[in-house]
Amino acid sequence: MGFMSKTAAFMSMASLRNLVSDSIAIDMGSGATIIYVRGPGVVVDEPSLVAINDISGEVIAVGSEARQMYGREARDITVVAPLLNGVVADFERTREMLAHFVREARSGGSFFSRRALMSVYPGVTHVERRALLTAAEHARIGRVMMMDEGLAAAFGAGVKLDDTYASAVVDIGSGTTNVAVVGAGAIIHSRSERIGSADINTAIINHVRRHRGLAIGQRSAERLKLELASATLPDDLAREITIRGRDVVTGSPGAINLTAGEIYPVAQYVVIKIAEAVSTTLAELSPEVAGDIYERGIILTGGGALFNGMAQYLGDQTKLAVQTAEEPRYAIVRGLALMFDDPLLLRRAVRSEAPPLLDQQNEAYSL
Ligand SMILES: Nc1ncnc2c1ncn2[C@@H]1O[C@H](COP(=O)(O)OP(=O)(O)OP(=O)(O)O)[C@@H](O)[C@H]1O
Ligand SMILES: [Mg+2]
Structure with missing residues (x-):
């Protein structure tokens, strides 16, 4: 059974609270990846870039470190942006990049996240969504929910x-x-x-x-x-x-x-x-x-x-x-975080609209 129906019909407030209490919010954009953790706030804000060794295929650097190399790459190093225009252009690198950023977000504090709320671009295809879910799995996030980025941006910008x-x-x-x-x-x-x-x-x-x-x-x-x-x-x-x-x-x-x-x-x-x-x-x-x-x-x-x-x-x-909006680049993660600040909000977002929340057990569901 999919998450939508479980939530709407059967989930108790207690389990909802549990669901959201250890969550992180992720906005993986084509330019930057931003991760927000309840408490400290924005813990990752880095360019969505990966530096690769052309010969071994190994990832050498991610984020800001990769940007340092951008345009000044040594021989045998290429800096790539794995997300292009909001879509996953390079699945493998997207996976490694997200895993890196989630590790980085975790290292900053004592929290351990088992769930993440991630914004998705509304035009995202089924294949792209699967790729994002696989990437999140690789980053060892137990459960990933997805929410329409427009809705998250609105809440983050102060829309009630x-x-x-x-x-x-x-x-x-x-x-x-x-x-x-x-x-x-x-x-x-x-x-x-x-x-x-x-x-x-x-x-x-x-x-x-x-x-x-x-x-x-x-x-x-x-x-x-x-x-x-x-x-x-x-x-x-x-x-x-x-x-x-x-x-x-x-x-x-x-x-x-x-x-x-x-x-x-x-x-x-x-x-x-x-x-x-x-x-x-x-x-x-x-x-x-x-x-x-x-x-x-x-x-x-x-x-x-x-x-x-x-x-x-x-x-x-x-x-x-x-x-x-205030701090316009953080509007989306702020909006996502509002969802787990208040289980009621999450529940209502789930109920109110079909597209906002999806999860990995619900792959047949399409936007
Ligand atoms: N002060 C500024 N003035 C002008 N442009 C800016 C400024 N700060 C950031 N930008 C531009 O904003 C863009 C990054 O915005 P943002 O972080 O919202 O993108 P993203 O979420 O990674 O991308 P997308 O949502 O399209 O996948 C960059 O092109 C950057 O040049
Ligand atoms: Mg964005």
């Missing part, structure tokens, strides 16, 4: 579970943008696009290579995004940053100056697509729900919410009030 009015939450991650409209503790409507803040980095790298003849790395692209790029037209178009890389023609090291005015249209290309995903989803709502959103506006979560001018741009485009 019993709120019958609808709220709209837009999570802009590294590789995905997830628009979720929630009400009464359940997803009313959601849409995900495989575009995110990391696509701005890619657009910058491509632009600089093609138009300025300089090959630059991820770190330089990230710096340009954070310090020079913006979603709204910059006040000072002439402001510039010097960036170093490799000249694509001569092959020798080189440097160029880039201005805010040159980078702006490059980032716009991605920002427009993100705004379109939001507008399209909002256009699909029923009049009643649309009315709620009109009154309440949109909440932004995820690292992409921190991009300069993003909230303002989305506000201008949708003509709605846009507000960024």
Whole structure:
């Protein structure tokens, strides 16, 4: 019998309490993996990267340590991102990465987790979900429950579970943008696009290579995004940053100056697509729900919410009030953690909506 029916019909409050008391919350994103433990809070926040020895296939480093090597890999070492646009691109490495992070989370304290609540991207396929469950098994977590990431983001951003009015939450991650409209503790409507803040980095790298003849790395692209790029037209178009890389023609090291005015249209290309995903989803709502959103506006979560001018741009485009959640990158784990802070919340989330909670004994169930 699946967990859903067991919980809804037969599970006592006591067993529910037991179920959640030693849980950890995991948000394994394509950019970063965040693990939250009751008490200490966020214990892991590291890039979802793995460094591999090309010859032995062995994992040499994970997370921040792997990022140190990124772009400066020694011969025979490759740094890979096993999750691409929110999906498992490399099953084996995802497994090793999750096991590493869970070990790290455990080493920080005395707790021993037998259960984890993990957020999943709404477009996740059956095969991907199986891969995540296998990864969790490998990390020696006894039972894994999965919850829709849009719902978790909403609760983590302050939406009340019993709120019958609808709220709209837009999570802009590294590789995905997830628009979720929630009400009464359940997803009313959601849409995900495989575009995110990391696509701005890619657009910058491509632009600089093609138009300025300089090959630059991820770190330089990230710096340009954070310090020079913006979603709204910059006040000072002439402001510039010097960036170093490799000249694509001569092959020798080189440097160029880039201005805010040159980078702006490059980032716009991605920002427009993100705004379109939001507008399209909002256009699909029923009049009643649309009315709620009109009154309440949109909440932004995820690292992409921190991009300069993003909230303002989305506000201008949708003509709605846009507000960024506190610590937007942690909204999802905070939302997951709320579930195990209060067994009632968990029970109601289980009941209220089919997709939010799944577990490994319930594989036939599909989102
Ligand atoms: N201050 C900031 N300004 C602009 N962008 C930022 C800032 N901080 C983080 N980001 C961007 O946010 C992205 C990471 O966001 P987040 O941690 O929510 O992604 P993720 O959950 O790993 O990805 P996904 O949900 O798509 O799988 C990165 O692309 C990063 O460059
Ligand atoms: Mg995310």
